[in-house]
Amino acid sequence: MTKPMTNTERPRSSLATAGYPAQRVSLVDLLDRVLAGGVVVTGEITLSIADVDLVVVSLRALLTSVSALTDPAVGREGPEREWPERE
Amino acid sequence: MSEDTGVWAYAITEDEHLSGPEGEPVELSWLTGVGEAKVRTTAAGGLTVLVSDVSLAEYGEAALRANLEDLDWLDEVAREHHYVIDAAARLFPLLPVRLATVYSGDAAVCAALTANGAQLRGALRRVGGRVEWGVKAYAAPEGEPAREATAQEGTAREAGAPVSAPSPDEGEPNTSGGAGLAYLRRRRQQLTAAREGKAAAVSGARAVHAELAAKAGDTRLHPPQSGQLSRVRLPMLLNAAYLLDAAGSVTFTAAVAGQATAHPELRIELTGPWPPYSFVGPDDDEADDEH
Numbered sequence: 001m002t003k004p005m006t007n008t009e010r011p012r013s014s015l016a017t018a019g020y021p022a023q024r025v026s027l028v029d030l031l032d033r034v035l036a037g038g039v040v041v042t043g044e045i046t047l048s049i050a051d052v053d054l055v056v057v058s059l060r061a062l063l064t065s066v067s068a069l070t071d072p073a074v075g076r077e078g079p080e081r082e083w084p085e086r087e
Numbered sequence: 088m089s090e091d092t093g094v095w096a097y098a099i100t101e102d103e104h105l106s107g108p109e110g111e112p113v114e115l116s117w118l119t120g121v122g123e124a125k126v127r128t129t130a131a132g133g134l135t136v137l138v139s140d141v142s143l144a145e146y147g148e149a150a151l152r153a154n155l156e157d158l159d160w161l162d163e164v165a166r167e168h169h170y171v172i173d174a175a176a177r178l179f180p181l182l183p184v185r186l187a188t189v190y191s192g193d194a195a196v197c198a199a200l201t202a203n204g205a206q207l208r209g210a211l212r213r214v215g216g217r218v219e220w221g222v223k224a225y226a227a228p229e230g231e232p233a234r235e236a237t238a239q240e241g242t243a244r245e246a247g248a249p250v251s252a253p254s255p256d257e258g259e260p261n262t263s264g265g266a267g268l269a270y271l272r273r274r275r276q277q278l279t280a281a282r283e284g285k286a287a288a289v290s291g292a293r294a295v296h297a298e299l300a301a302k303a304g305d306t307r308l309h310p311p312q313s314g315q316l317s318r319v320r321l322p323m324l325l326n327a328a329y330l331l332d333a334a335g336s337v338t339f340t341a342a343v344a345g346q347a348t349a350h351p352e353l354r355i356e357l358t359g360p361w362p363p364y365s366f367v368g369p370d371d372d373e374a375d376d377e378h
Contacts, residue, residue, distance in 0.1 A: 040188065
Protein backbone atom coordinates (compact mmCIF):
# COMPACT_ATOMS: atom_id res chain seq x y z
CA MET A 1 0.00 0.00 0.00
CA THR A 2 2.09 2.86 -1.23
CA LYS A 3 -0.54 5.33 -2.28
CA PRO A 4 -0.64 8.31 0.11
CA MET A 5 -3.89 8.86 1.85
CA THR A 6 -5.86 12.05 1.76
CA ASN A 7 -6.79 11.63 5.40
CA THR A 8 -4.65 13.94 7.47
CA GLU A 9 -6.53 13.76 10.72
CA ARG A 10 -4.24 13.12 13.65
CA PRO A 11 -4.77 13.05 17.36
CA ARG A 12 -4.10 16.43 18.89
CA SER A 13 -4.72 15.73 22.53
CA SER A 14 -5.03 12.73 24.78
CA LEU A 15 -8.74 12.70 24.00
CA ALA A 16 -9.74 13.72 20.52
CA THR A 17 -13.45 13.68 19.89
CA ALA A 18 -14.98 13.26 16.50
CA GLY A 19 -18.71 13.52 16.57
CA TYR A 20 -21.72 15.73 17.02
CA PRO A 21 -22.50 17.01 14.51
CA ALA A 22 -20.90 14.80 11.89
CA GLN A 23 -17.38 15.90 11.26
CA ARG A 24 -15.37 14.31 8.48
CA VAL A 25 -14.67 10.82 9.74
CA SER A 26 -11.30 9.26 9.13
CA LEU A 27 -11.19 6.70 6.34
CA VAL A 28 -9.55 4.06 8.48
CA ASP A 29 -12.30 4.22 11.11
CA LEU A 30 -14.92 4.15 8.37
CA LEU A 31 -13.37 1.10 6.70
CA ASP A 32 -13.35 -0.77 10.02
CA ARG A 33 -17.11 -0.41 9.92
CA VAL A 34 -18.31 -0.50 6.32
CA LEU A 35 -16.01 -3.34 5.24
CA ALA A 36 -16.24 -5.56 8.30
CA GLY A 37 -19.54 -4.41 9.77
CA GLY A 38 -22.97 -4.00 8.29
CA VAL A 39 -25.42 -6.75 7.61
CA VAL A 40 -24.79 -9.12 4.72
CA VAL A 41 -28.06 -10.15 3.13
CA THR A 42 -27.42 -12.67 0.44
CA GLY A 43 -29.86 -13.88 -2.12
CA GLU A 44 -29.61 -16.14 -5.11
CA ILE A 45 -29.17 -13.23 -7.42
CA THR A 46 -26.96 -11.03 -5.34
CA LEU A 47 -24.13 -10.03 -7.58
CA SER A 48 -20.63 -10.87 -6.69
CA ILE A 49 -21.06 -11.05 -2.96
CA ALA A 50 -18.58 -13.89 -2.55
CA ASP A 51 -16.05 -12.19 -4.78
CA VAL A 52 -16.42 -8.89 -3.02
CA ASP A 53 -15.91 -10.60 0.29
CA LEU A 54 -12.70 -12.04 -1.06
CA VAL A 55 -11.52 -8.66 -2.24
CA VAL A 56 -12.40 -7.12 1.09
CA VAL A 57 -10.55 -9.86 2.92
CA SER A 58 -7.43 -9.35 0.83
CA LEU A 59 -7.67 -5.59 1.25
CA ARG A 60 -7.98 -5.89 4.99
CA ALA A 61 -5.16 -8.39 5.13
CA LEU A 62 -3.02 -5.94 3.21
CA LEU A 63 -3.89 -3.01 5.44
CA THR A 64 -3.38 -5.01 8.61
CA SER A 65 -0.11 -6.54 7.47
CA VAL A 66 1.37 -3.10 6.84
CA SER A 67 0.71 -2.29 10.46
CA ALA A 68 2.06 -5.59 11.70
CA LEU A 69 5.27 -5.21 9.72
CA THR A 70 6.06 -1.70 10.78
CA ASP A 71 5.07 -2.16 14.38
CA PRO A 72 5.58 -5.54 15.96
CA ALA A 73 4.14 -4.18 19.17
CA VAL A 74 2.49 -5.76 22.12
CA GLY A 75 -0.79 -7.55 21.87
CA ARG A 76 -0.46 -8.76 18.32
CA GLU A 77 0.45 -12.36 18.91
CA GLY A 78 -2.99 -13.94 18.94
CA PRO A 79 -5.85 -14.00 16.48
CA GLU A 80 -7.05 -10.46 16.08
CA ARG A 81 -10.36 -10.81 17.84
CA GLU A 82 -9.00 -12.57 20.87
CA TRP A 83 -7.15 -9.64 22.33
CA PRO A 84 -7.60 -8.12 24.86
CA GLU A 85 -10.57 -10.18 25.95
CA ARG A 86 -8.45 -13.01 27.28
CA GLU A 87 -6.83 -12.31 30.56
CA MET B 88 -34.35 -2.99 -14.55
CA SER B 89 -32.03 -2.87 -17.50
CA GLU B 90 -29.24 -5.35 -17.83
CA ASP B 91 -26.49 -2.87 -17.15
CA THR B 92 -28.02 -1.53 -13.95
CA GLY B 93 -27.85 -3.01 -10.46
CA VAL B 94 -29.30 -2.07 -7.08
CA TRP B 95 -26.98 -0.91 -4.30
CA ALA B 96 -28.30 -1.43 -0.75
CA TYR B 97 -27.58 0.93 2.15
CA ALA B 98 -29.79 0.10 5.09
CA ILE B 99 -32.75 -1.99 6.18
CA THR B 100 -35.58 -0.88 8.39
CA GLU B 101 -39.15 -1.90 9.19
CA ASP B 102 -41.92 -0.41 7.10
CA GLU B 103 -43.58 1.12 10.15
CA HIS B 104 -40.57 3.39 10.80
CA LEU B 105 -41.06 5.10 7.46
CA SER B 106 -44.32 6.72 8.45
CA GLY B 107 -44.55 9.82 10.62
CA PRO B 108 -47.03 10.18 13.47
CA GLU B 109 -49.78 11.20 11.04
CA GLY B 110 -49.00 8.35 8.69
CA GLU B 111 -47.16 10.66 6.31
CA PRO B 112 -44.13 9.03 4.64
CA VAL B 113 -40.64 10.03 5.85
CA GLU B 114 -39.10 12.20 3.16
CA LEU B 115 -35.99 10.60 1.66
CA SER B 116 -35.87 12.06 -1.84
CA TRP B 117 -33.16 14.55 -0.82
CA LEU B 118 -30.73 11.72 -0.11
CA THR B 119 -28.11 10.81 -2.70
CA GLY B 120 -25.88 7.76 -2.54
CA VAL B 121 -23.02 6.25 -4.50
CA GLY B 122 -22.37 7.99 -7.78
CA GLU B 123 -24.77 10.72 -6.59
CA ALA B 124 -27.73 8.50 -7.45
CA LYS B 125 -31.06 9.23 -5.79
CA VAL B 126 -31.92 7.01 -2.86
CA ARG B 127 -35.27 5.21 -3.04
CA THR B 128 -36.88 2.34 -1.18
CA THR B 129 -38.01 -1.15 -2.00
CA ALA B 130 -39.92 -3.37 0.41
CA ALA B 131 -40.98 -6.93 1.09
CA GLY B 132 -42.45 -8.77 4.05
CA GLY B 133 -42.64 -5.73 6.32
CA LEU B 134 -39.01 -4.71 5.74
CA THR B 135 -37.86 -1.78 3.64
CA VAL B 136 -34.42 -1.34 2.09
CA LEU B 137 -32.88 1.98 1.12
CA VAL B 138 -31.33 1.46 -2.29
CA SER B 139 -30.12 3.31 -5.34
CA ASP B 140 -29.59 2.23 -8.92
CA VAL B 141 -25.98 1.84 -9.97
CA SER B 142 -24.24 1.21 -13.24
CA LEU B 143 -22.79 -2.27 -13.39
CA ALA B 144 -19.95 -0.86 -15.48
CA GLU B 145 -18.66 0.73 -12.28
CA TYR B 146 -20.34 -1.29 -9.53
CA GLY B 147 -20.81 -4.70 -11.10
CA GLU B 148 -18.90 -7.80 -10.16
CA ALA B 149 -15.77 -7.34 -12.23
CA ALA B 150 -15.62 -3.58 -11.71
CA LEU B 151 -16.00 -3.89 -7.95
CA ARG B 152 -13.12 -6.33 -7.76
CA ALA B 153 -10.82 -3.79 -9.33
CA ASN B 154 -12.30 -0.65 -7.82
CA LEU B 155 -12.27 -1.86 -4.23
CA GLU B 156 -8.49 -2.14 -4.43
CA ASP B 157 -8.26 1.53 -5.46
CA LEU B 158 -8.10 3.46 -2.22
CA ASP B 159 -9.27 6.74 -3.74
CA TRP B 160 -12.33 5.06 -5.22
CA LEU B 161 -12.92 3.18 -2.00
CA ASP B 162 -12.63 6.39 0.03
CA GLU B 163 -15.28 8.12 -2.07
CA VAL B 164 -17.70 5.22 -2.20
CA ALA B 165 -17.31 4.40 1.50
CA ARG B 166 -18.18 8.01 2.36
CA GLU B 167 -21.18 8.08 0.01
CA HIS B 168 -22.43 4.80 1.48
CA HIS B 169 -21.89 6.03 5.03
CA TYR B 170 -23.59 9.36 4.31
CA VAL B 171 -26.88 7.66 3.45
CA ILE B 172 -26.75 5.32 6.44
CA ASP B 173 -25.73 8.06 8.87
CA ALA B 174 -28.39 10.48 7.66
CA ALA B 175 -31.14 7.85 7.73
CA ALA B 176 -30.06 6.54 11.15
CA ARG B 177 -30.82 10.00 12.55
CA LEU B 178 -34.39 9.60 11.31
CA PHE B 179 -35.34 6.00 12.19
CA PRO B 180 -33.91 2.72 13.52
CA LEU B 181 -32.06 0.74 10.87
CA LEU B 182 -29.50 -1.91 10.08
CA PRO B 183 -26.53 -0.70 8.03
CA VAL B 184 -25.80 -2.92 5.03
CA ARG B 185 -22.20 -3.87 4.32
CA LEU B 186 -20.40 -1.85 1.66
CA ALA B 187 -20.67 -3.15 -1.90
CA THR B 188 -23.82 -5.22 -1.60
CA VAL B 189 -25.29 -5.08 -5.09
CA TYR B 190 -28.34 -6.90 -6.35
CA SER B 191 -29.43 -7.57 -9.90
CA GLY B 192 -32.71 -5.75 -9.29
CA ASP B 193 -35.52 -5.03 -6.86
CA ALA B 194 -36.81 -8.59 -7.19
CA ALA B 195 -33.48 -9.89 -5.93
CA VAL B 196 -33.52 -7.45 -3.00
CA CYS B 197 -37.00 -8.57 -2.02
CA ALA B 198 -36.10 -12.24 -2.31
CA ALA B 199 -33.13 -11.68 -0.02
CA LEU B 200 -35.32 -9.82 2.48
CA THR B 201 -37.89 -12.57 2.50
CA ALA B 202 -35.30 -15.30 2.91
CA ASN B 203 -33.64 -13.54 5.87
CA GLY B 204 -36.63 -11.80 7.42
CA ALA B 205 -36.51 -13.35 10.89
CA GLN B 206 -32.78 -12.77 11.29
CA LEU B 207 -33.06 -9.17 10.11
CA ARG B 208 -35.95 -8.40 12.43
CA GLY B 209 -33.98 -9.89 15.32
CA ALA B 210 -30.96 -7.75 14.53
CA LEU B 211 -33.16 -4.66 14.24
CA ARG B 212 -34.60 -5.32 17.68
CA ARG B 213 -31.08 -5.62 19.11
CA VAL B 214 -29.40 -2.59 17.55
CA GLY B 215 -32.07 -0.43 15.87
CA GLY B 216 -32.00 3.11 17.22
CA ARG B 217 -28.83 2.52 19.20
CA VAL B 218 -25.44 4.05 18.47
CA GLU B 219 -21.90 2.84 18.39
CA TRP B 220 -18.94 4.69 19.91
CA GLY B 221 -15.41 3.88 18.80
CA VAL B 222 -12.55 3.98 21.29
CA LYS B 223 -8.94 3.59 20.24
CA ALA B 224 -6.00 3.45 22.62
CA TYR B 225 -2.36 3.83 21.70
CA ALA B 226 0.74 3.55 23.84
CA ALA B 227 1.60 7.15 24.69
CA PRO B 228 4.54 8.42 22.64
CA GLU B 229 8.02 9.01 23.96
CA GLY B 230 8.16 12.33 25.73
CA GLU B 231 4.80 11.79 27.37
CA PRO B 232 4.72 10.82 31.05
CA ALA B 233 5.59 7.12 31.02
CA ARG B 234 8.85 7.62 29.13
CA GLU B 235 9.78 11.14 30.01
CA ALA B 236 11.10 10.34 33.48
CA THR B 237 13.59 7.87 32.05
CA ALA B 238 14.97 10.23 29.47
CA GLN B 239 15.42 13.06 31.94
CA GLU B 240 17.09 10.84 34.48
CA GLY B 241 19.60 9.64 31.91
CA THR B 242 20.43 13.17 30.84
CA ALA B 243 20.77 14.42 34.38
CA ARG B 244 23.13 11.62 35.31
CA GLU B 245 25.29 12.16 32.28
CA ALA B 246 25.75 15.77 33.30
CA GLY B 247 26.72 14.77 36.81
CA ALA B 248 23.60 16.17 38.43
CA PRO B 249 22.34 14.55 41.62
CA VAL B 250 19.59 11.98 41.31
CA SER B 251 16.98 12.27 43.96
CA ALA B 252 15.62 8.75 44.01
CA PRO B 253 18.09 6.26 42.58
CA SER B 254 16.89 2.73 41.91
CA PRO B 255 18.88 0.03 43.72
CA ASP B 256 21.03 -1.19 40.84
CA GLU B 257 21.50 2.21 39.30
CA GLY B 258 22.28 4.02 42.51
CA GLU B 259 25.57 2.30 43.17
CA PRO B 260 28.59 4.47 42.72
CA ASN B 261 30.14 3.99 39.35
CA THR B 262 33.43 2.61 40.71
CA SER B 263 34.61 0.60 37.76
CA GLY B 264 34.26 0.25 34.03
CA GLY B 265 34.16 3.94 33.23
CA ALA B 266 32.02 5.55 30.60
CA GLY B 267 31.48 2.40 28.53
CA LEU B 268 29.99 0.44 31.37
CA ALA B 269 27.93 3.42 32.50
CA TYR B 270 26.54 3.67 28.99
CA LEU B 271 25.62 0.01 28.91
CA ARG B 272 23.97 0.24 32.29
CA ARG B 273 22.01 3.29 31.23
CA ARG B 274 21.04 1.65 27.99
CA ARG B 275 19.87 -1.45 29.79
CA GLN B 276 17.80 0.67 32.13
CA GLN B 277 16.26 2.50 29.20
CA LEU B 278 15.30 -0.78 27.56
CA THR B 279 13.85 -2.07 30.80
CA ALA B 280 11.87 1.13 31.23
CA ALA B 281 10.62 0.90 27.66
CA ARG B 282 9.53 -2.69 28.21
CA GLU B 283 7.82 -1.80 31.44
CA GLY B 284 6.18 1.21 29.83
CA LYS B 285 4.81 -0.98 27.08
CA ALA B 286 3.53 -3.55 29.57
CA ALA B 287 1.87 -0.78 31.58
CA ALA B 288 0.20 0.53 28.42
CA VAL B 289 -1.07 -2.94 27.52
CA SER B 290 -2.58 -3.53 30.94
CA GLY B 291 -3.94 0.02 30.88
CA ALA B 292 -5.71 -0.69 27.59
CA ARG B 293 -7.25 -3.84 29.04
CA ALA B 294 -8.45 -1.90 32.06
CA VAL B 295 -9.97 0.82 29.87
CA HIS B 296 -11.80 -1.78 27.80
CA ALA B 297 -13.11 -3.53 30.91
CA GLU B 298 -14.37 -0.25 32.40
CA LEU B 299 -16.06 0.87 29.19
CA ALA B 300 -17.50 -2.55 28.38
CA ALA B 301 -19.25 -2.53 31.75
CA LYS B 302 -21.06 0.65 30.70
CA ALA B 303 -22.04 -0.51 27.21
CA GLY B 304 -24.81 -2.79 26.01
CA ASP B 305 -22.37 -4.75 23.86
CA THR B 306 -18.81 -4.51 22.56
CA ARG B 307 -16.85 -5.53 19.48
CA LEU B 308 -13.11 -5.53 18.93
CA HIS B 309 -11.74 -4.44 15.59
CA PRO B 310 -8.22 -5.41 14.53
CA PRO B 311 -5.53 -2.79 15.21
CA GLN B 312 -5.46 -0.25 12.40
CA SER B 313 -2.72 0.17 9.85
CA GLY B 314 -0.46 3.01 10.94
CA GLN B 315 0.03 3.84 7.29
CA LEU B 316 -3.68 4.44 6.81
CA SER B 317 -4.32 6.17 10.13
CA ARG B 318 -1.08 8.19 10.00
CA VAL B 319 -0.56 7.41 13.66
CA ARG B 320 2.83 5.88 14.37
CA LEU B 321 2.07 4.79 17.91
CA PRO B 322 1.34 1.14 18.72
CA MET B 323 -2.43 0.66 18.73
CA LEU B 324 -3.48 -1.35 21.76
CA LEU B 325 -7.25 -1.16 21.55
CA ASN B 326 -9.67 -0.62 18.67
CA ALA B 327 -13.08 -1.25 20.13
CA ALA B 328 -16.72 -0.41 19.47
CA TYR B 329 -19.34 0.01 22.20
CA LEU B 330 -23.10 -0.17 21.68
CA LEU B 331 -25.14 2.42 23.59
CA ASP B 332 -28.68 3.66 23.76
CA ALA B 333 -28.77 7.18 22.38
CA ALA B 334 -29.62 8.37 25.88
CA GLY B 335 -26.54 6.65 27.32
CA SER B 336 -24.08 8.49 25.09
CA VAL B 337 -23.39 11.41 27.40
CA THR B 338 -22.53 9.19 30.35
CA PHE B 339 -20.42 6.97 28.16
CA THR B 340 -18.38 9.73 26.54
CA ALA B 341 -17.78 11.23 29.97
CA ALA B 342 -16.50 7.82 31.09
CA VAL B 343 -14.12 7.75 28.11
CA ALA B 344 -12.79 11.18 29.06
CA GLY B 345 -12.33 9.92 32.62
CA GLN B 346 -10.35 6.95 31.36
CA ALA B 347 -8.13 9.22 29.27
CA THR B 348 -7.31 11.21 32.41
CA ALA B 349 -6.80 8.10 34.53
CA HIS B 350 -4.41 6.52 32.03
CA PRO B 351 -1.58 8.89 31.07
CA GLU B 352 0.32 5.90 29.67
CA LEU B 353 -2.24 5.80 26.85
CA ARG B 354 -3.45 8.11 24.16
CA ILE B 355 -7.18 7.56 23.85
CA GLU B 356 -9.35 8.63 20.95
CA LEU B 357 -13.11 8.62 20.73
CA THR B 358 -15.10 8.47 17.49
CA GLY B 359 -18.83 8.52 16.98
CA PRO B 360 -21.64 8.30 17.37
CA TRP B 361 -21.80 5.82 14.51
CA PRO B 362 -24.79 3.91 13.24
CA PRO B 363 -24.44 0.44 14.81
CA TYR B 364 -22.29 -1.01 12.00
CA SER B 365 -20.20 -3.26 14.19
CA PHE B 366 -23.11 -4.93 15.94
CA VAL B 367 -25.36 -6.21 13.17
CA GLY B 368 -23.31 -9.33 12.56
CA PRO B 369 -24.43 -12.90 13.07
CA ASP B 370 -24.71 -14.23 16.58
CA ASP B 371 -21.43 -16.11 16.39
CA ASP B 372 -19.72 -12.75 16.89
CA GLU B 373 -21.19 -12.67 20.33
CA ALA B 374 -19.32 -15.81 21.26
CA ASP B 375 -16.11 -13.87 20.67
CA ASP B 376 -17.15 -11.12 23.03
CA GLU B 377 -17.31 -11.32 26.76
CA HIS B 378 -17.54 -15.12 26.92
